[in-house]
Amino acid sequence: MEHLVQHAVTTIRERFWEPLTLDELARSAMVSKYYFLRLFTRVTGVTPGRFLCAVRLQEAKRLLLSTSLTVADISVRVGYSSTGSFTRRFTEWVGLSPTQYRKLSLAVPGDKPEPAPPEAAPADNPPPPAARTTGSVTGVLRSTGTVLSPVYVGVFDSNMLQGTPVSWTNACAPGRFTLPRIAAGTWYVHAVAQGRHPDSPAGTEPTPLTATLGPVRVKGETAHRLDITLSPQDWTRPPILSALMDLEPQPMAA
Structure with missing residues (x-):
């Protein structure tokens, strides 16, 4: 059906x-x-x-x-x-x-406005005790296609890639990632990058490679470990909306 x-x-x-x-x-x-x-x-x-x-x-x-x-x-x-x-x-x-x-x-590349939730504050400027988060998510990134950009990985409150993440990072695929300071609750982990499917003809424009895992339940001072595999987005997935994913890509890490 x-x-x-x-x-x-x-x-x-x-x-x-x-x-x-x-x-x-x-x-x-x-x-x-x-x-x-x-x-x-x-x-x-x-x-x-x-x-x-x-x-x-x-x-x-x-x-x-x-x-x-x-x-x-x-x-x-x-x-x-x-x-x-x-x-x-x-x-x-x-x-x-x-x-x-x-x-x-209109912004200069590298100077684009960036969603910055309180949970994403630098380690030397931690949130106040009332807002302190408790858990983390770590894992390994893989891909079924060729990854041509850094991978944005974030924790969101929706199974759609929308809004502002409570924690996010850049990573490489294949590679490891860590998402710290996540409040206790039920979350979804999204990953997205620009890439190319292995079967795509040479010269094909890059397309989004995405992955969604969840619900992930964070409770107490726990570290959840996930394996995430990026793949081309198919017709069943709604569009990517979070502005975080539209930031100017940074150079791929060595």
């Missing part, structure tokens, strides 16, 4: 600016909306509404960096009737406001 979900994903990507509803997507798949909701969520990991929102915000990111359209105009183009609602959702899911995100294209 995955073909029903693939058809719905194609519809979302081709008509994201329209007021698509769960009822309409289920009707096009010729199944009940309750069955369609369960099937779509099982295959993609998110609800149709969250997938649609992610596609809209990905297009908004592209327009902010490649056009001079106002935020209000962009919000309408991607299917929002309220600029305020668009701005709030964009800020929550991307980690920067639309105006801040647009500055990414």
Whole structure:
């Protein structure tokens, strides 16, 4: 039944600016909306509404960096009737406001605005005791493709790669990584890099290689060890939204 979900994903990507509803997507798949909701969520990991929102915000990111359209105009183009609602959702899911995100294209390379949650404070400037975190995640990175950039690895509160991580680092694949100072709770570990699939023809443009693990439950002063394998992103995964992943890549470590 995955073909029903693939058809719905194609519809979302081709008509994201329209007021698509769960009822309409289920009707096009010729199944009940309750069955369609369960099937779509099982295959993609998110609800149709969250997938649609992610596609809209990905297009908004592209327009902010490649056009001079106002935020209000962009919000309408991607299917929002309220600029305020668009701005709030964009800020929550991307980690920067639309105006801040647009500055990414204007900043000097290496000087781009960077999400910096309190948990990511340097070791010589630890958070206050009330906000001190307790656990860590370590592991090994591998890849099914050729990695052409540093790998961003972060701990997020969603199985979608959105918002600001509570802890993040750069690493290499193959290689090891450590994510320190993670508060007790349930998290998802995301990794992303630019790369190329082994079967891709020579000269093919790099594409995202991604991996998601979770839920990972951090409790007490524990160190969780994970093996993460990056692979090309397929049609089932919603777009990458976190602004952290749009920072200017640094040179690959030796």
